[in-house]
Amino acid sequence: MNGGPLLVVNGRLWPAARWRGADAVFVRNGRISAVGRGRDLRAAVPNAPCLDAGGATVTPGLTDAHLHFVPWAQGRRQVDLLGVTSRGAALERVAAGLAADPGPTPLVGRGWDAMGWEAPPDRASLDALAPERPVLLHSHDFHSLWFNSAAMRAIGLGRESRDPQGGRFERDFTGEPTGVAREHAVAAFEALGAQAGPAIDDALLDDGAAALHAAGVTSVHDYQRNANDMARMRALASRRRLRVLQHFGPEQLEALIAAGLASGVGDAWFRIGALKLFADGALGSRTAAMLEPYDDGHGLGIVMIPRDELVATVTRAAAHGFASTVHAIGDRAVRHALDAFEAARALPATPLPSRIEHAQLVHPDDLPRFAALGVRASMQPQHATSDALAATAAWGARCALSYAWRAIADTGVTLAFGSDAPVEPPLPWLGLHAAVTRTRTDGTPAGGFVPAQCLTLDEALAAYTEGAAGLAGLAGRLGTLEPGAEGDLVVWDRDLHAAPAASLADVRPRVTVLAGEIVYDSRTTGAGADAPAIGATV
Numbered sequence: 001m002n003g004g005p006l007l008v009v010n011g012r013l014w015p016a017a018r019w020r021g022a023d024a025v026f027v028r029n030g031r032i033s034a035v036g037r038g039r040d041l042r043a044a045v046p047n048a049p050c051l052d053a054g055g056a057t058v059t060p061g062l063t064d065a066h067l068h069f070v071p072w073a074q075g076r077r078q079v080d081l082l083g084v085t086s087r088g089a090a091l092e093r094v095a096a097g098l099a100a101d102p103g104p105t106p107l108v109g110r111g112w113d114a115m116g117w118e119a120p121p122d123r124a125s126l127d128a129l130a131p132e133r134p135v136l137l138h139s140h141d142f143h144s145l146w147f148n149s150a151a152m153r154a155i156g157l158g159r160e161s162r163d164p165q166g167g168r169f170e171r172d173f174t175g176e177p178t179g180v181a182r183e184h185a186v187a188a189f190e191a192l193g194a195q196a197g198p199a200i201d202d203a204l205l206d207d208g209a210a211a212l213h214a215a216g217v218t219s220v221h222d223y224q225r226n227a228n229d230m231a232r233m234r235a236l237a238s239r240r241r242l243r244v245l246q247h248f249g250p251e252q253l254e255a256l257i258a259a260g261l262a263s264g265v266g267d268a269w270f271r272i273g274a275l276k277l278f279a280d281g282a283l284g285s286r287t288a289a290m291l292e293p294y295d296d297g298h299g300l301g302i303v304m305i306p307r308d309e310l311v312a313t314v315t316r317a318a319a320h321g322f323a324s325t326v327h328a329i330g331d332r333a334v335r336h337a338l339d340a341f342e343a344a345r346a347l348p349a350t351p352l353p354s355r356i357e358h359a360q361l362v363h364p365d366d367l368p369r370f371a372a373l374g375v376r377a378s379m380q381p382q383h384a385t386s387d388a389l390a391a392t393a394a395w396g397a398r399c400a401l402s403y404a405w406r407a408i409a410d411t412g413v414t415l416a417f418g419s420d421a422p423v424e425p426p427l428p429w430l431g432l433h434a435a436v437t438r439t440r441t442d443g444t445p446a447g448g449f450v451p452a453q454c455l456t457l458d459e460a461l462a463a464y465t466e467g468a469a470g471l472a473g474l475a476g477r478l479g480t481l482e483p484g485a486e487g488d489l490v491v492w493d494r495d496l497h498a499a500p501a502a503s504l505a506d507v508r509p510r511v512t513v514l515a516g517e518i519v520y521d522s523r524t525t526g527a528g529a530d531a532p533a534i535g536a537t538v
């Protein structure tokens with residue numbers, strides 16, 4: 001069923017320059033039907049349910065342009081170590097998790113960042129709590145895993161085990177794994193972790209979608225690459241809980257080619273995205289690939305795919321109509337990604353734009369190459385604030401072009417913003433605040449604080465709406481209030497442009513509409529898709 005009709009009046013429609021003189025939006029049959037003056041629209045549709053925005057901002061529904069929906073939705077019910085500032089505190093949460101869920105399936109958690117801890121993560125400290133039951137704790141960036149001895153036994157890992165290519169197990173001087181896996185070594189625990197609860201069922205996923213609606217997010221670009229999760233996302237979209245651009249991994253490319261598919265195939269609910277490739281690791285674990293060594297003595301990081309192989313893979317995908325989306329955090333990885341897109345330029349343009357994910361550090365020589373090659377930058381403003389300490393320590397003066405939203409946008413490149421959830425919470429107000437202020441919500445400056453990289457609120461909103469829509473090939477149809485566009489919008493709780501920048505982290509949606517349906521209404525918290533009909537009908 002297509003939602004609506006619904007008339008929203010007395011709103012400050014965004015972007016203001018586009019909608020001067022209009023303060024009302026009418027949604028019908030799941031689409032934006034008209035934009036105009038409230039009194040005119042009321043006269044035209046006198047019986048439509050009417051929502052008074054009370055002078056607050058009305059934006060299109062937001063897109064989170066980079067997240068891992070299924071693990072995030074499941075992780076909401078697992079051990080949460082985000083923001084934990086000591087190993088002792090982390091172990092307390094693990095103990096609580098073990099008590100709350102006695103197993104015997106593995107206990108899984110995520111979110112730790114050992115920077116500043118009194119002691120490093122190790123398996124002995126976990127063994128004291130869980131001698132028999134596997135415990136698997138993902139770092140906040142998911143590039144490291146802290147595990148206990150039971151987990152080690154379960155996968156047959158020992159002193160003799162070799163490190164996989166592109167990854168390693170931390171070891172003591174005898175060669176015995178100490179309890180932390182880095183990068184590709186994390187994958188050794190994937191099958192074990194998949195046995196952990198809670199079960200991933202429709203209810204868990206719909207609950208996750210409802211949480212996104214409460215955050216004003218109606219559309220996602222999903223980066224989970226296994227076939228099970230992709231099927232779950234497709235089902236979620238067919239239940240009309242979220243619009244999904246589904247990216248995929250190299251292991252799926254041949255099957256997609258054989259099926260005659262291409263990037264951009266699908267509709268406004270579910271579309272085939274781009275081939276996701278990892279050019280490097282992450283900043284937190286100093287595995288991001290650098291042109292020059294880290295300032296804090298960690299070498300050059302890890303190149304996950306040799307440059308030539310990256311070029312060949314991106315080119316092969318493009319030859320079959322598939323765009324690529326390359327994870328690149330260090331400046332060397334960004335360069336390799338740009339090299340690959342440059343090589344593929346000889347081929348016909350892919351149906352969706354090429355994109356680089358994160359682009360956390362860009363060498364000045366590479367800055368103009370994004371625009372020259374038509375490469376979009378998909379970035380996560382919250383990383384700049386979460387990584388503040390690490391970026392300053394690792395990159396020093398190079399931070400001038402770290403999280404360089406302004407510098408990249410100024411070259412004419414379209415930005416898209418997301419959270420990389422579960423790495424960061426998928427709460428766009430945190431991203432808006434970080435993008436506009438480049439400070440943490442407590443006022444602490446972001447790493448290598450460069451005020452020159454701040455965006456305006458309009459630019460940041462554009463990255464969550466039209467910028468992201470363009471990456472899905474849905475420009476003009478999503479991320480806009482244009483008549484004819486999909487009927488996704490957010491009525492915020494205030495006039496966002498009148499709010500001081502420092503208060504952007506406090507703004508919240510009041511009502512979220514997806515395809516004309518009210519899917520979130522703060523006045524009936526948690527009402528989800530079954531929200532009762534709104535009150536005042538004019």
Ligand SMILES: [Zn+2]
Nearest residue numbers: 066067223420
């Ligand atoms: Zn990601």
